[in-house]
Amino acid sequence: MFYNSTRNSDIKVSSAEAITQGISAEGGLFVPESIPSITLDEVKALGEMNYADRAAYVFKKFLTDFTDAEIHYCTDNAYSVKSFETESIAEISHLFDGTYMLELWHGPTCAFKDMALQILPYFLTTSAKKINLDKKIVILVATSGDTGKAALEGFKDVEGTQILVFYPEQGVSPMQKRQMKTQEGENVGVCALKGNFDDCQNGVKAIFTNEEIKEKLAENSMMFSSANSINWGRLVPQIVYYISSYADLVKGGEIQLGDKINIVVPTGNFGNILAAYYAKHMGIPVNKLICASNINNVLTDFINTGVYDRNRQFYATTSPSMDILISSNLERLLYLMTGRNDETIKDWFGQLAANGRYEVSADVKAKLTEEFCAGFCDDEQTKNTIHEIYEKYSYTCDTHTAVAVKVYEDYKRETGDTTKTVIASTASPYKFSASVLEAVEGGKSELDEYDMVAKLAELSNIPVPSALADLRNKPERFNDSIEKDAMKEYVLKNLGI
Ligand SMILES: *Cc1c(COP(=O)(O)O)cnc(C)c1O
Numbered sequence: 001m002f003y004n005s006t007r008n009s010d011i012k013v014s015s016a017e018a019i020t021q022g023i024s025a026e027g028g029l030f031v032p033e034s035i036p037s038i039t040l041d042e043v044k045a046l047g048e049m050n051y052a053d054r055a056a057y058v059f060k061k062f063l064t065d066f067t068d069a070e071i072h073y074c075t076d077n078a079y080s081v082k083s084f085e086t087e088s089i090a091e092i093s094h095l096f097d098g099t100y101m102l103e104l105w106h107g108p109t110c111a112f113k114d115m116a117l118q119i120l121p122y123f124l125t126t127s128a129k130k131i132n133l134d135k136k137i138v139i140l141v142a143t144s145g146d147t148g149k150a151a152l153e154g155f156k157d158v159e160g161t162q163i164l165v166f167y168p169e170q171g172v173s174p175m176q177k178r179q180m181k182t183q184e185g186e187n188v189g190v191c192a193l194k195g196n197f198d199d200c201q202n203g204v205k206a207i208f209t210n211e212e213i214k215e216k217l218a219e220n221s222m223m224f225s226s227a228n229s230i231n232w233g234r235l236v237p238q239i240v241y242y243i244s245s246y247a248d249l250v251k252g253g254e255i256q257l258g259d260k261i262n263i264v265v266p267t268g269n270f271g272n273i274l275a276a277y278y279a280k281h282m283g284i285p286v287n288k289l290i291c292a293s294n295i296n297n298v299l300t301d302f303i304n305t306g307v308y309d310r311n312r313q314f315y316a317t318t319s320p321s322m323d324i325l326i327s328s329n330l331e332r333l334l335y336l337m338t339g340r341n342d343e344t345i346k347d348w349f350g351q352l353a354a355n356g357r358y359e360v361s362a363d364v365k366a367k368l369t370e371e372f373c374a375g376f377c378d379d380e381q382t383k384n385t386i387h388e389i390y391e392k393y394s395y396t397c398d399t400h401t402a403v404a405v406k407v408y409e410d411y412k413r414e415t416g417d418t419t420k421t422v423i424a425s426t427a428s429p430y431k432f433s434a435s436v437l438e439a440v441e442g443g444k445s446e447l448d449e450y451d452m453v454a455k456l457a458e459l460s461n462i463p464v465p466s467a468l469a470d471l472r473n474k475p476e477r478f479n480d481s482i483e484k485d486a487m488k489e490y491v492l493k494n495l496g497i
Contacts, residue, residue: 001064003030003232006335007349009342014065016127019233020137022226028342030232031332036061038283040257043243047251051089052079054247055119055240061282062236063123070126078119078237083108083153085465090115090241092248096393098420099408100254101401102245108153109179110428110465111146111321112272115241116234117154123233124225125160136222138495139163140207142200145176146321146431148190149183151227156185163227164189164494166200169481175433175449175471182474189494190478193487203487213488220497229271230328238275239282245422246284255420262421264290264411266319266404267299270327272424277333277371287419292407293376294319299327303374306365308348310356318379318435319399321427326352337364373415375407382406386439396460398427399435430456430468 003018005011007028013021018030038061046054052075059071066074079089086106093101107114124137137160141151148165155163167180169192180190193200207213208224217223229235242263249255263286265273273291280286293300294317302308310325317323331349338344338361351358360368377385385402389395397405404423411417429436433452437445440459445452450472457464482490 001036001062002033004033004340005029005342006031006331006345007342009340014131015063015232016065016130019123019127019231020131020133020225022228022231028345029230029328029332029335031335032062032232035278035281038243040283040285043247043284044250044257046244047247050087051240051244052076054244055079055237058240058243059236062239065130066126070130074119074122074126077122083114083118085463088248090244092245092252092422093395093425094254095389095395095405095423098418100245100249100420100422101395101397101425102241102422103425104241105398105425105428105431106465107150108467109146109150110431110467111150112424112426113147113150114153116229116237117147117150117227119154119237120227120231120233121155121158121161125158127233128160128223133223134221135218137161137225138217138222139225139227140204140491141165141227142197142204143167143172144197144320145172147228149176149179152180152183152185152188152190155227156183156188158187162187162189162222162495164191164491166191166193166204166487168192168196168200169194171197175431175468178471178474178476179467181476181478182471183477190480191490191494192481193484194481195484199484203484207488207491210488213492216492216497217495220495222495222497229269235271235275235278235329235332238272239278242276242279242422243282243284246279249420249422258285260285260287260419262286262288262290262408262417262419264292264404264408264421264423266292266322266400266424266426268322268324268327270299270329270333272426274329274333276424280371287417288411289372290404290408290411291372291374292404293374294322294382294403295376295378296323296325297376298325299330300374300376302330303368303372306360306362306368308352308358308360310352317399318382318432319403321400322403334360334364337367373411375410377403377406377410383435383439385409386436387442390440390460394461396429396436396440396456396462397425398429398432399439400427400432401425402439428465429460429462430465
């Protein structure tokens with residue numbers, strides 16, 4: 001299996017090269033040259049395996065340059081009870097008749113990003129070895145909260161890597177700040193920036209592309225790589241849990257082998273729902289892929305009209321990980337839907353960069369509405385949904401997941417579709433304790449963050465994740481705070497070069 005770039009189909013690299021490079025040199029994203037298939041018999045057989053083996057089985061179809069031993073080294077290290085609080089890793093919980101929650105948040109940072117960021121470091125170091133890059137991999141991350149912590153936990157003490165995370169001093173929640181400041185591991189660094197998220201991101205980008213710094217790293221046997229969601233190494237692990245959930249539903253007798261399901265995904269950067277699209281096209285029987293957005297509903301409009309227009313107001317919501325106006329993984333979907341037409345992709349994404357808007361062709365519009373449904377809801381509806389499902393089903397869900405539940409309820413009412421449905425549950429309710437508690441109790445809480453967690457534990461009957469329970473007593477290790485223009489020196493000093 002080789003990988004092409006969405007902006008140049010002639011580029012052809014191995015998966016090890018695609019993963020170490022992260023993004024193609026001309027700015028395109030790597031996609032596998034074909035979508036491998038999985039038969040229903042294979043899916044059924046997966047039901048008898050543990051999660052790490054299911055993942056390995058799927059990866060062998062995509063990472064054909066990896067040996068079996070290399071793949072198992074990655075999966076066994078990433079998907080074990082050492083880092084996940086449930087043996088099934090991706091847990092299915094029955095919400096109401098024919099509706100299932102796929103809980104993807106039992107990892108070390110309580111959000112679904114762990115599903116990919118627990119394994120990416122192993123993919124990266126293995127890939128680097130395979131292509132004889134005998135270098136230490138240096139990961140720089142700019143974060144608005146969740147990705148930084150998940151990346152830190154993933155790369156913590158992984159041999160041959162070093163990670164440095166920058167966050168905006170005033171731009172993350174107190175809990176997120178504490179999670180990062182108390183990070184453990186010998187190869188990690190965390191630093192606050194006197195600026196906003198864009199300053200962090202611009203600073204990191206400038207360092208990534210600075211020739212002088214790159215040379216300095218090379219002289220010291222180091223290289224930069226990226227842990228963000230444009231890396232194929234972050235997307236492929238997400239395909240696994242959709243296949244795995246189908247195998248579990250068959251095994252549990254909830255569906256018959258071959259029955260179609262709907263999949264609902266609370267969406268921001270379009271990575272998670274694109275993985276579901278891949279699972280479908282590999283052979284998982286899927287009726288509709290339902291794309292749920294918050295009030296930043298650029299994707300709802302796009303799927304319903306074929307016009308992508310980011311020229312609109314940006315809102316900060318109670319589901320912050322979906323507050324996004326440019327969904328980068330859409331580029332991969334459109335590449336597939338245009339029959340891998342790199343010229344068209346360059347044209348559309350050029351228009352997006354220049355004017356913030358593009359409109360797809362009539363046949364792509366038709367494909368979009370055939371495969372996807374889209375809807376959105378605002379913060380008030382999100383809050384009401386958390387309250388309702390808590391009252392009706394004694395189930396506590398986080399704000400992002402609630403957006404998906406609400407959009408699905410609307411879909412079901414409008415279409416009368418009774419197909420069994422899997423909803424991707426992307427974060428632990430504890431991760432957004434303040435909003436969830438307010439929704440459950442029907443009023444704002446006066447408690448501090450830790451007491452809110454305790455209160456939520458009483459109300460929800462969900463055990464507090466150990467990562468959050470320990471937080472109060474952990475010593476802070478990282479208190480550096482720097483000016484925007486001091487990032488370059490800080491990185492070099494941190495690397496000791
Ligand atoms: C990142 C994130 C999302 C959005 O996922 P995408 O792959 O970016 O679409 C949804 N919910 C939570 C909790 C997240 O952290």
